[in-house]
Amino acid sequence: MNSLTDYRRTYTRALLQALQNSADRTRDWRREARAVLRLGVPLTATQIAQMAVLTADVIMIGRLGTEPLAAAALGTTTYFMVWMLASGPVGAVSPIIAQIIGKDPTERQQVTATARMGIWAVLLASVILAPVFIAARPMLQSLNQLPGLIEMVVPYIQILGLGLPFALAFGVLRNFVTALSRPNAALITVIITTLVNIALNYVLIYGNFGAPRLELVGAGIASAVSNVFGFGLLFMWIKISPFFRDFEITRNFFRADRDRFKEIFTLGIPIGFTMTFEGGLFIAGVFLMGLVSVSALAAHQVAVNVATLTFMVPFGMAMGGNVRVGMAAGARNPVWAKRASHATVALGCAFMALSALVMITFPETITSLFIDISDPEKAETVRLATIFLRIAAVFQLFDAVQVTAAHSLRGLKDARIPMWLAGFSYWGLGFPACLYFGFELEMEGTGIWIGFVLGLAAAAVAMAWRLHYMLKRFSHQVQADEIHLSPQVQTQ
Numbered sequence: 001m002n003s004l005t006d007y008r009r010t011y012t013r014a015l016l017q018a019l020q021n022s023a024d025r026t027r028d029w030r031r032e033a034r035a036v037l038r039l040g041v042p043l044t045a046t047q048i049a050q051m052a053v054l055t056a057d058v059i060m061i062g063r064l065g066t067e068p069l070a071a072a073a074l075g076t077t078t079y080f081m082v083w084m085l086a087s088g089p090v091g092a093v094s095p096i097i098a099q100i101i102g103k104d105p106t107e108r109q110q111v112t113a114t115a116r117m118g119i120w121a122v123l124l125a126s127v128i129l130a131p132v133f134i135a136a137r138p139m140l141q142s143l144n145q146l147p148g149l150i151e152m153v154v155p156y157i158q159i160l161g162l163g164l165p166f167a168l169a170f171g172v173l174r175n176f177v178t179a180l181s182r183p184n185a186a187l188i189t190v191i192i193t194t195l196v197n198i199a200l201n202y203v204l205i206y207g208n209f210g211a212p213r214l215e216l217v218g219a220g221i222a223s224a225v226s227n228v229f230g231f232g233l234l235f236m237w238i239k240i241s242p243f244f245r246d247f248e249i250t251r252n253f254f255r256a257d258r259d260r261f262k263e264i265f266t267l268g269i270p271i272g273f274t275m276t277f278e279g280g281l282f283i284a285g286v287f288l289m290g291l292v293s294v295s296a297l298a299a300h301q302v303a304v305n306v307a308t309l310t311f312m313v314p315f316g317m318a319m320g321g322n323v324r325v326g327m328a329a330g331a332r333n334p335v336w337a338k339r340a341s342h343a344t345v346a347l348g349c350a351f352m353a354l355s356a357l358v359m360i361t362f363p364e365t366i367t368s369l370f371i372d373i374s375d376p377e378k379a380e381t382v383r384l385a386t387i388f389l390r391i392a393a394v395f396q397l398f399d400a401v402q403v404t405a406a407h408s409l410r411g412l413k414d415a416r417i418p419m420w421l422a423g424f425s426y427w428g429l430g431f432p433a434c435l436y437f438g439f440e441l442e443m444e445g446t447g448i449w450i451g452f453v454l455g456l457a458a459a460a461v462a463m464a465w466r467l468h469y470m471l472k473r474f475s476h477q478v479q480a481d482e483i484h485l486s487p488q489v490q491t492q
Contacts, residue, residue, distance in 0.1 A: 032336075033343040036320045040347065042183040044316025046174065049190040051312055056194070057219040058305055060201050062370050066298050066381060068216055069371075070290075071153040073301035074145060075216070077286040078136065078153075079160045082129050083167065084279045088272020089121035090171035092264045094319065095326040095410045097179035102330025112247045113257040114264070115176040120256075121264050122168035133161030143287050146294070156220040163224030166231040173234045177244070179323050185237050185244075193230035197222050270419035271410060277422040278402075281430050281455055285448050288438060295380040296445040302370045302381075303388035303449075307399075310355040314348030314400040318407035321345075325411025334475035341408035341467060348400035359393035384445055391449040398453070398460040405463035414470050421462040430455020 057076070062069045093114060100110050132139070136157045140150045174186040203211045204218030214221065238244040282304060289297040321344025328336035359366065363386035367373060373382045402425075409418050433454045437447030 029339060029343060032324070032339045033347065036317060036324055036340065036343050036347060039178065039181065039183055039320030039323055040317040040344075042187040042316075043178060043319045044313050046183065046187045046190045047312035047316050047319075048309060049187070049194045051309055056198050056201055057223060058301060059370060060198075060205050061216060061219055064205075064215055066294055066378060067148065068152065069301060070294050070297045071149045071156070071216060072219070073286055073297055073304075074140065074149060074290070075153045075156040075160065075220070077283045078132075078140075078157050079164070080279055081276070081283050082132050082161070083164060084275040085272050086122060086125035086129055086164065086168055087171060087275060088268035088270070089118055089125060089264050090168055090175060090268070091271040091275070091410065092121075092268035093118040093172050094175040094179045094322055095413055096260075096263060096267065097176065098323045098326025098411060099330035099413070101179065102327035103332075108247055110260070111176075111180070112249055112251070113260045115172060115247070115249050116253060116255075117257050117261040117264050118172040118176070119169050120261060121268065122172055123165055126165040126168060129164075130161065133158050133164075143290075145287070145290050149290075149294075152216055156216045159217065159220030159224050163227030166227040170227065170231040170234060173231070173238060175319075176249070177234075177238070178319065179326070180244075181323070182243065183320075185241070186234060189230055189234040189237060192233060193226050196229055197226035200225060267410075267413055267415050270415040274406065274415065274419045274422045277419070277426045278459070281426040281434075281452065284431060285434060285452065288434060288448050289445060292438075292444045292448075293380075295378075296384055298371075298381045299384035299388055300445065300448075302367055302385040303392055305370070306359070306366055306389060307392040307396075310352065310359075310396065311399055311403070313351045313355070314403050317344050317348045317351075318404040321404060322407040322411045325408045326413075329412050329474065332478050332481070334471065334478050337412070337474060338471050341405070341411070341471065344408055345401060345404040345464075345467075348404040349397055352396035352400040356393040356396035359389050359396070363387075363389040387446055388449050391446070391453065395453045395456045398456040401460035402456060402463045405460075405467040408467055409463070409470060412470050412474060414466070418463060418466055421466060422459055425459035425462055426455045429458045 058069065058072055061072045096114050097111050100107050100114070137150060137154045140153070170189075174183075177183060177185045200222035201219055203209055204214050204222050205216075207213030207218075211218075238247075238249060286297065286300060286304075289300040321340055324340035324344070325337050328334075328340055364373065364382070366389060367382055367385040371378050371382055371385065406418055406422070409415070430451050432451075434448045434451030437443050437450045438445070439447070441447055443450070
């Protein structure tokens with residue numbers, strides 16, 4: 001009888017302990033999800049506001065007609081191709097600083113050096129990539145784009161290029177403040193900058209308030225000026241804020257830190273290529289659409305803008321998760337790293353499931369935000385845009401998984417293998433699928449978008465697998481270090 005009573009007591013204690021452990025784990029997951037959201041929500045708003053600069057261009061240019069809208073598609077995608085290549089060092093700043101802070105929250109000198117070398121790196125990258133803007137005309141001619149569109153878009157591209165160094169430098173400062181868990185500084189700056197851009201668009205595109213009617217060129221000027229303004233505003237914020245003043249990012253600005261500069265490029269170059277492989281697939285889609293028809297190109301631009309805007313939510317969550325995983329890695333805490341990465345992926349997928357439902361249900365309503373759907377001359381563009389939006393809904397979850405997993409990997413400073421995985425997914429599978437379905441099977445624009453789905457699906461599977469592997473590897477490394485160090489700790 002006593003043994004039965006003891007068994008019941010032991011079982012009850014074990015059950016209560018299991019319930020307590022489960023409650024503790026649930027509480028830890030909720031706490032981590034809230035931490036990712038605290039970073040991710042303002043970062044998402046920042047990304048949406050940044051995209052709104054070029055989206056405002058597209059919407060306001062779309063009122064000029066189908067040809068200017070198609071030219072804007074060529075211009076913005078060419079600009080983004082260069083921006084993505086140059087953004088690798090920008091992407092490296094956040095995980096490097098996060099790991100420094102995770103290891104030692106009081107560290108200042110290394111954080112400042114990382115931000116300083118990040119600005120050096122993007123300025124160098126801007127100079128290296130400047131010839132792309134200079135040679136925009138022959139480049140577009142070699143891609144067999146329509147001569148009328150080329151004449152219209154070349155000045156727009158070249159003016160956008162003037163603002164690129166400031167856009168990249170802003171990205172460095174944004175990642176600097178984000179890694180220090182102060183993302184609202186960038187958010188407020190971008191909101192103000194977006195309003196400035198819209199106002200300049202209204203004046204310069206349409207020639208209001210006595211200004212000349214510059215149309216596409218006016219949109220380019222507005223965007224370039226907005227990039228300069230945004231960088232200057234965030235820079236001044238950092239200079240005068242009591243919190244950021246301790247870091248003194250302009251002190252000894254011209255003093256090189258070779259180790260930090262090398263680290264930024266070592267991590268940043270594969271990040272830049274990863275972004276380019278993904279974005280390059282959609283850029284290639286623009287040029288492929290240009291071979292189909294002007295209506296297909298204009299419809300593609302509408303669908304891509306919508307998909308890009310929805311993508312900003314998991315992208316913002318991914319940036320927040322990047323910081324949290326980086327801090328966990330710096331603190332040598334694999335449980336924290338796993339929790340942060342999984343919470344980030346879950347939050348991104350939850351939103352994209354909702355956005356997919358909206359795209360499937362209301363494609364015509366979404367299209368009407370960009371195009372006058374009552375205009376008979378734009379009927380084909382509207383028809384294609386609704387088809388592309390429904391296909392975009394299919395890859396929403398894939399997009400969420402690949403971006404959140406990729407950024408979590410960057411928090412672990414793992415970028416080289418993900419680069420190759422992205423290259424294979426988008427260009428070993430996605431691009432050939434675009435060509436096969438679009439032209440071999442004569443599905444044209446619809447086939448090109450099916451290729452996008454296949455590329456993103458492959459990337460999602462590959463990045464999720466790599467993240468699972470790296471988290472296990474990180475955990476084993478930490479355990480091995482603890483075993484190796486424990487005798488020394490005991491002797492001390």
